[in-house]
Amino acid sequence: MLKFSEQQELLRKVVRDFVEKEIAPIAGKIDEEDTCPVELLSMTARLGYNGVFTPAIYGGTGLGYTERAIILEEIARYSAGFAMALMTHHLGVAAIQTWGNEEQKKKYLPKLCSGSVGGLAVTEQGGGSDFSGQKSTGKLVDGCWILNGRKCFITNSHCADINIVTVKTGEDEKGRPVISAVVIDENTPGCTPGRKEKKTGLRGSYLGEVVLNNVKVPEGNVLGKVGDGAKIALGTIGEVGRSGMAAIGLGILRACLEDSVKFSKERIIYGKPLAKLTNIQFIIAQNRIDYEAGRLMTYNAVGMKDAGLPCTPEVAMAKYFTTEAAVNAAKRTTDLMGGYGVIYDYPVGRYLRDAVASIPSGGTSHVMQLVIAGSELKK
């Protein structure tokens, strides 16, 4: 049985209060304008959301990934786009928190918890899953890394203050690329946002290029060791990124469930509420089943992460299920609402676009299936 602690229940309540007052009223507007309300990230920092799983000694709240999933679910209930911006900020935090040395943690984590926006730039034109094929480079010259390259499909590309980028820093004895993760401080010359993409969904967060043009950073800005880039990027995306996407999918599922119930009770047809019709009840039941299943899978996966257990396949299953189910639930809810489902006065069309856009974020459903199958075949 999934049971949240008294503290987690109170946390959900206070986050919901904030989201209903500050995010829900602008969710439609930021989707329409496809802009990221960066000032809201300052508010969430003050409330402790930006460093929710960071220990208090580094300026964080000292909670865990379960609490983070609650926050993302509550935000995504109204704005999956803005949840995406916060979720991606957490990737930068997690990478430094997990693989940074003490000096790096003391330097960057307090900033990231108190308002500086974080980002993790891995993907290049060849695609995020072709990790070793990336072309961006880092060359060590006179005790500094000189970084060059172009990252694409990067969330927070146009608002991140502190970026972690992966670059090829050499080749091993067999000619294979050595990839390292490097932290780029805010306002470092040469690190600039490039093209800003127009997205189908998850509008409310920036997605675009991060351009590295002779970016010079100290040698000590490498996270972990030289060559740890794959471990850092895939570890962060695999558990922190995908669990965040699962929570966002869960938020969209709840939005579909709540809106389908509300609409079917209010809409009168043939003299009675839509909810009286059996086929409508089937849709509501399926939305509830999907939400419940997604909830159990997501909070089980993040609970494992909080317990320090390996959870990459469980996170992949939760991410696969909630995002795919969110697409289906949004389509079903659109069907339930008839013509109202396709006009902009109702947000269900946004839920559908957000759900579709959630699938490639952090790895497509096919990649999730490969991760899950790989784990099974190793047994």
Added chain:
Amino acid sequence: MNIAVCVKPVPDPKSYDKITINPETKLLERNKIPMVINPTDKHAIEAAIQLKELYGGKVILISMAPPGAKEVLKDGLAMGVDEAYLLSDRFFAGADTFVTAKTLATGLKKIENFDLVFAGSESADGGTSHVPSQLGEMLGIPHLNHVMALVMEDGILKIKTKIENGYMDYEGRLPMVLGVVREINTPRYIPLMGVIQAQGKPFTVWGLNDLQLDPAVVGLAGSPTKPGSLHTPPLGRKVEMLDGELEKVAEKIIVVLHSAGLLS
């Protein structure tokens, strides 16, 4: 400065469509409705915390409510209140405003150490605005209701109260009871650190015996107000079917709308 804030758990305004009234007790059926801190009480808590931030001291919450109110009062602790007292006993059930004020006053006298008492000017469910003034009388200290602004200068409280077409200015010395309205401030959002700290803050529950009250003077038994009969006005819609040819029906609709004053 030590400040007490009286709070009342009320049905969540988002669930008002689910509220029913028990025809026998004439009381709201609250069982299936989520409860929240009365909205204006949150402004009272904010006012108290702001004064504490300026002048030090501590802020306590006090509430007369069923045991389930503990979860609701935790919201106040998470906002920054230091301590909470819940006056809860089956004998307290069904209290009118007079007996509620009496029970709260008894609790406050037992706590003793306070300079100022805040409350919301009215509750979202009862809406009588009685309790702040009754409380002041029972505690024997000055009281003002509908307070919309407040500053302290040289130990003097300068208070602005809301009236129908404006406001009135008052000055007073502590201790006082103040019932506040929404205009006084904007309650803060609760930070996650507040949620964590709320779990460890003192929470005291007092029943009838702790307050040394006679069962006959509390709750429904002790309440001088006895609700009369309840009458629910019919809310059904009048339906008039218009038959005939389309054009004739359209003409009839014009006549009906005109006679209803909906067309000039």
